[in-house]
Amino acid sequence: MTPPPYLSITTDFGAAYTGICAGVAARLAPAARVQVLSDEVSKYAVVEGALLLEQALPHLPVGVHLAVVDPGVGTPRHPIAVRTGRGDFLVGPDNGLLVPAAEALGGVAEARILENPELRLPAVSSTFHGRDVFAPAAAHLANGVPLGEFGTALRPRPLEIPEPVLGKGELGTVVLYPDDFGSLVLGATPRDLAAAFGPLEHGTELEFAGIRVCWAATFGDVPEGEPLLFADSSGRLALGVNLGSAATRFGLSAGRTVTLRVIRES
Incomplete structure (x- = not known):
């Protein structure tokens, strides 16, 4: 028997807003097994979130991993999805959050901007892309929608950490x-x-x-x-x-x- 698709969620939202994202994902991908990895990343702490993902995701099942630590929500920063060498999809903002985990999962194989309006919620808030853009994208990927249908290819921004x-x-x-x-x-x-x-x-x-x-x-x-x-x-x-x-x-x-x-x- 083929196991159900796996979808993890990591945010700095706290329980309530993360629960909304989990509900959107579960509604759009009812066959998926949805797990909240953490809703307790420190507020706006992109580096902390990125390093949690880097450490955690190699131990999780291959699947779709939604991550939102997004102090630039509503600005021109891109919402993206990344396919990794291991076969996972990472979904989140293009602010460096996803790249360390992608490298830990075999590297970035492909990345796309989440710009297809058919793969978002009908109304998109300027301050809650986790609900309106990222959770729907994660669900559609879990349902098997090809990454190429989401939008334009790009190279994700790396995470900037000062060298020792x-x-x-x-x-x-x-x-x-x-x-x-x-x-x-x-x-x-x-x-x-x-x-x-x-x-x-x-x-x-x-x-x-x-x-x-x-x-x-x-x-x-x-x-x-x-x-x-x-x-x-x-x-x-x-x-x-x-x-x-x-x-x-x-x-x-x-x-x-x-x-x-x-x-x-x-």
């Missing part, structure tokens, strides 16, 4: 977002850490802005309430506090720069 900066004895990187536990996910990886300082054993102490942190494998490797630098489940570096919030402790938010240095005891 390797200086003399230091690693500069940006805070990408705080996760739900208050850990600060950074725009650098353990490979960048090794490039800056050479191989580091767990237990090595580093500092940023006068704050000491331990390079550790997991939270329980440091005492309760103590800070650590670790590799999170996405493979990026992160600052955390064992049974606490690094975002609250350090007063850092997305976009702030952190410069790490190894503490060399004399």
Whole structure:
């Protein structure tokens, strides 16, 4: 038996507006299995949403993945759908949100602007494209409508993340977002850490802005309430506090720069 088409939804809308999008998708594609992956992406946080999709979608069934974190809704930015090398379709705004996940799913094979009025709701609000444009497109793709029927081909805009900066004895990187536990996910990886300082054993102490942190494998490797630098489940570096919030402790938010240095005891 052929399994039903799978359709996931990720937004920064909260439950009610995301539920409306799920209802539109379910009404137009009644055979589809619709799952809300998350409605709790931080408001307007395109980078956070993009990296959640990059991390999550490879673990989900091949299907249609609707994602809306869209501070530019109603502006000339394009609504798009992307076909990936794995065979998934990603639907959302052309603001970089979809590209990291597409690359994790085998790359962008094809992308189209969602401009066919027959594949939208009859009335399109200027502020709720999730309901009126994206959810209908996702449903029609789940129903088997060919991507080429949606509109003009284009190359999606990449997600812009500042590259880490390797200086003399230091690693500069940006805070990408705080996760739900208050850990600060950074725009650098353990490979960048090794490039800056050479191989580091767990237990090595580093500092940023006068704050000491331990390079550790997991939270329980440091005492309760103590800070650590670790590799999170996405493979990026992160600052955390064992049974606490690094975002609250350090007063850092997305976009702030952190410069790490190894503490060399004399």
